[in-house]
Amino acid sequence: MLKSIFKKERIEEKLGKNVKLFGEKISVKIIYSKVQNPELTLVGNVINVYLPKKYKKNKNLEIVKIAIDKMYDEIARIEIEKAMEETRVMLKGLAPENFEIKRIPNKLAKMTWNQTLVINPEIVKYDKIILKNVLIYEFCHLKYKTNCKSLYDMVKKYSQNFEDYDYILQVA
Secondary structure (H helix, E strand, C coil): CHHHHHHHHHHHHHHHCCCEECCEECEEEEEEECCCCCEEEEECCEEEEEEEHHHHHCCCHHHHHHHHHHHHHHHHHHHHHHHHHHHHHHCCCCCCCEEEECCCCCCCEEECCCCEEEECHHHHHCCHHHHHHHHHHHHHCCCCCCCCHHHHHHHHHHCCCHHHHHHHHCCC
């Protein structure tokens, strides 16, 4: 019993330091219950991860990480659609034809050659203003293909506190 409590605390501690949602630290609480498949709920600043009781003896860190990644994917899908619509309206219709949510190593977003915006779901770890600024930056790339002065002027015109987030846009 004590051994499973320590394992549970290690998983929660390891994940709790790394799990963020819109810039806020989120605690992870693991609950073993009579569920068939892993489930999670977000209550305030706590993610409750419900695991089947049969998982108590397994190494659950990977299972919990997968569940949290799926949560990021779902939240990203909802939030990115809303933010994209707001950005499209702000930029008077300038928007990519298509977008997809996909994990991209070392990038938050990128515009492909065929004008498809690819957005990393990990972007929901950061403040919503970063999401908006990254979208503005990528939308402006539809008009200016290179990182020229005109591109940055346009981004500054529509972005909130562009200078504060310029370092993030460099990796976007």
